Structures are given as structure tokens and as C-alpha cells.
Amino acid sequence: MFGFSLPKLIFTAAVIAAAWYGFKFLSRRGAGSKPGAIGDTVRCSTCGDFVAAEGAENCGKTGCPYGQA
Numbered sequence: 086m087f088g089f090s091l092p093k094l095i096f097t098a099a100v101i102a103a104a105w106y107g108f109k110f111l112s113r114r115g116a117g118s119k120p121g122a123i124g125d126t127v128r129c130s131t132c133g134d135f136v137a138a139e140g141a142e143n144c145g146k147t148g149c150p151y152g153q154a
């Protein structure tokens with residue numbers, strides 16, 4: 086009885102642990118690349134504001150390197 090249930094218990098615990106860490110890993114990755122939310126941001130070296138890496142717009146401050154026509 087004990088010899089049968091212990092490996093099953095360990096296996097169940099391993100599955101739960103794997104699922105837990107897998108979920109944490111996926112949720113962490115998903116938060117970084119969520120569509121709709123602000124994706125990758127870069128810090129404007131001139132004004133210090135964080136702007137979107139793609140399609141960055143000029144923040145309006147003098148000397149901002151982004152969004153200049």
C-alpha cells in the first residue's frame with residue numbers, strides 16, 4: 086500500500102511543481118510582451134522620459150532625438 090502510494094504522491098507533487106513554475110515562467114514572459122500594453126520602452130537620453138521603442142514620438146522637450154521629421 087505504502088510502496089504504491091508514495092511514488093504516486095511524489096509524481097503528483099512533481100506535476101504540481103512543474104505546472105506552478107511553468108505558469109510563473111509563462112506569466113512573467115506574457116507580462117513583458119502583452120499586446121496593447123506598452124511594449125519595449127527605451128529611455129530618451131536627452132529628456133529621461135520612457136518612450137516606446139517602436140514609433141517613438143518626440144516628447145516636446147528641446148533636443149529630444151525621437152520623432153523628428
Ligand SMILES: [Zn+2]
Nearest residue numbers: 129132144149
Ligand atoms: Zn525625449
